[in-house]
Amino acid sequence: MASNSRHSRTPNAGLASLLEQAKWSRAQFAQIINRIGAEAGLQLHYDQSAVSHWVAGTTPKEQVRPLIVEAFARKLRRPVTHAEAGLPVAASAHAPAGSAVPGSSVTSGVNTFEELVDMGRADMDPSRRSLIAAGLFSAAIVVPLFPDLAHAATPTTAPPGKRTARIGAPQVQAVRTMTDRIADILDELGGGHARPMAAAFLVNTVMPWLKAEAPEGVRSDMLSAASDLVYLTGWMAMYERAHGLGQRYYLRALELAGAAEDHTTYCRTLRGMSLQASNLGYGKRALELADSAAEASPKAGPRLRAFLSGQQAHSAAMVGDKRQAFSRLRETETALTKADNRRESVGGYDATAYLFHTSHVLYEFKDLPGSISALQQSLKAQQKNERQGRVHFLAVLAQRQLELGHLEAACGSWWQFLEDYEHVSSARGDEHFETMQRRLKPYAKTQAVRRLRAKIDEVAVLKG
Structure with missing residues (x-):
């Protein structure tokens, strides 16, 4: 891709130094920028010559500069600034919405309420959703600490302007009830249907209530309820592969939880951020976030402890820490035996989730048969209406x-997958559907795959 930017006479020593630190060739770096650009919804086709021009002093295009900074931050496992990379920061390219000032708990130039309204309005409008989903996930983002959020100045959590309405406990309960209902729709029909509903409710109902007059206790409860809803919306965005957007929702949920002094939702959200990092293959970052979530909640009840330690087990396995992974699994199992039978729609954890984490841990340590057995047990324990999870x-x-070589069994599982997938709107389900077709190509002439082909074609027509 040719650059339209003007040339500078001064070579970019900062970029050259970072390339050396990362031990990347210029061709490798071009490929990495193209890949990160795809994550952000950009189709880039840079090659070695483009990087050579940048090193020689050409200024990369404005939309590419944050990708360059993020690439080095991921590789070097530390924040990297535009200045360090020898890049100017354009007026429209300050720190991405939701990013934080290194060493600070205060987000840079972001008003929590305004940001949520902007995200929600775009998220509830299918014609605009692709624009907001194009944000880039950052593995190097600084997460605000709970004590700092809880003691933040009031203007960072309360929007300005005259308050013309008054809310009470019924409005708080309405937010919690709607959050539960949206979670149920998510389970049964998928995030493609549930997320626009969550965004619309957030913008049209919850945000005005956050601006309304209320006794201090009610205001704190409303912030907490809103935080749960924003966390759930971020989880759905993550599940729908809009990872940059999901991260932004998570950060806003942390801020609302901090303002409400709600330790539980703060910890749940950190755990969600850990899950997102693990889904993207960042094991070390996933473990850091999972540990932070557990450390921030020393008085957690047994179900929340299980919710947090299960993710710690998964993350520990990703970095090869076998002792810690199995120790965390034992903690999870013990905590679950002490938990009541209440089913929580947000931040819930049960035997199904525990067995799924067990399967992940066993898989990371190359116990493929054990992993399969745990997954099968997990499916048996699953609620009938949890269709998205079952997919x-x-x-x-x-x-x-x-992978184990059991083609017949795999086709049987894929048949069940298709029976649920045809009822669910889910980007992750779409990805699984594509993976299934790709993985079955080498076996197209076998009897098992021929039997499955009619069902695959039928579902493909339904999905359009």
Whole structure:
């Protein structure tokens, strides 16, 4: 891709130094920028010559500069600034919305309420959603600490302007009830249907209530309820592969939880951020976030402890820490035996989730048969209405059965996957559908795959 930017006479020593630190060739770096650009919704086609021009002093295009900084931050596992990379920061390219000032808990130039309204309005409008989903996930982002958020100045959590309405406990309960209902829709029909509803409710109802007059206790409860809803919306964005957007929602949820002095939702959200990092393959970052979530909640009840330690087990396995992974699994199992039977729609954790984490840990340590067995047990324990979760579980099970060489069993699991997938709107389900077709190509002439082909074609027509 040719650059239209003007040339500078001064070579970019900062960029050259970072390339040396990262031990990347210029061709490798071009490929990495193209890949990160795809994550951000950009189709880039840079090659070695483009990087050579940058090193020689050409200024990269404005939209590419944040990608360059993020690439080095990921590789070097530390924040990297535009200045360090020898890049100017354009007026429209300050720190991405939701990013934080290194060493600070205060987000840079972001008003929590305004940011949520902007994100929600775009998220509830299908014609605009692709624009907001194009944000870039940052593995090097600084997460605000709970004590700093809880003691932040009032203007960072309360919007300006005259308050013309008054709210009370019924409005708080309405937010919690709607959050539960949206979670149920998510389970049954998928995030493609549930997320626009969450965004619309957030913008049209919750944000005006956050601006309304209220007794201090009610205001704190409303902030807490709103934080739960924003956390759930971020989880759905993550699940729908809009990772940059999901991260922004998570950061806003942390701020609302801090303002409400709600330790539980703060910890749940950190755990969600850990899950997102693990989904993207950042094991070390996932473990850091999972540990931070557990450390921030020393008085957690047994179900929340299980929720947090299960993710710690998964993350520890990703970095090869076998002792810690199995120790955390034992803690999770013990905590679950002490928990009541209440089913929580947000931040809930049960035997299904525990067995799924067990399967992940066993898989990371090359116990493929044990991983498959745990997944099968997890599916048996799953609630009938948790269709979106079952779509994911069955797809993973089929892939692992095929990896073990059990084609017939894999096709059986994929058949069940298709029966649920046809009812669900889910980007992750779409990804699993594509993976299934790709993985089955080498076996197209086998009897098992021929039987499955009619069902695949039928679902493909339904999905358009």
